[in-house]
Amino acid sequence: MSETIAASDQYVQSLARGLSVIRAFDAENVQMTLSDVSRRTGLTRATARRFLLTLVELGYVRTDGRNFELTALVLQLGYSYLSGQTLPQLAQPLLEDLSREIHESTSASILDGNEIVYVARIHTRRLMTVGIAVGTRFPAYATSMGRVLLAGLPPERLDAYLAEVELRPLTERTLTTEAALRAEVQRVREQGWAVVDQELERGLRSVAVPIFSPAGEVAAALNTSMQATLGLDGPTLEEAAASVLPHLQEASRKITQALAARS
Incomplete structure (x- = not known):
């Protein structure tokens, strides 16, 4: 088996998609609707919705029922890097x-x-x-x-x-x-x-x-x-x-x- 195939076998698509949802938020897109997130990530609305609701459950995203935005908990994702x-x-x-x-x-x-x-x-x-x-x-x-x-x-x-x-x-x-x-x-x-x-x-x-x-x-x-x-x-x-x-x-x-x- 080649190294390229082995590397792709290790690829976790759901993790990559979840991170793409987090990265979709930025200074110009602090709050977004489900449609906004779907458009910026290229995910279907159904897929984007599952990831957003999962992130809400984990505390990384909050929602008022229509709009979504990141919470301060996402800072922990970068803390290990910065502290080192x-x-x-x-x-x-x-x-x-x-x-x-x-x-x-x-x-x-x-x-x-x-x-x-x-x-x-x-x-x-x-x-x-x-x-x-x-x-x-x-x-x-x-x-x-x-x-x-x-x-x-x-x-x-x-x-x-x-x-x-x-x-x-x-x-x-x-x-x-x-x-x-x-x-x-x-x-x-x-x-x-x-x-x-x-x-x-x-x-x-x-x-x-x-x-x-x-x-x-x-x-x-x-x-x-x-x-x-x-x-x-x-x-x-x-x-x-x-x-x-x-x-x-x-x-x-x-x-x-x-x-x-x-x-």
Whole structure:
């Protein structure tokens, strides 16, 4: 028997389908009807209903009879992973110091597939319509941390990412062509930091820098977000980035050193 056949024999389709139902919920789909879940997962309504009701029984999903949403219990699914990582533990106190210095929210994230995942977060004020917490995911192409992480990929992995990602316009400013995104990633790689102006959400600017592993590879990204001030009185994008960039770079240096010492 070949290894491929043996591997498929081990595949538990019901588990895969149940996980697909959980993953169907995201920042843009916090609450969904049975029809919504069926459409997003590709499951029939009857199959989606069985999985949703099973998750309700297990406590991972709640329902009012029509709409379904995840409960906080799903956080336990990722707790074992996060608790085994040194990065969130080392970054959290340094993010706190950084937030006090610049008076803005700060975050650290890693790349997971085509998205960034927040692994540490200090919240000072809410700038986005969607709340951000550890575990929140966003498309990498439209975020400052995502572009830093993409800039750290080897060429073949970046090519694979660009070949499969769907570049959807999240705002009128979002880069939605492969050529434009590739050029921006190259610019980020050369200058060592990224700034995104209202591409993920209108009114939101963010600046990010890389965090390096002991081997010198980009292991994570660190960022801060700020309000995009409209009118003539507010700072320009360049001025806003320049005001926080040295603080971000210093915090990144400290986290990188801590990772090296821990290893």
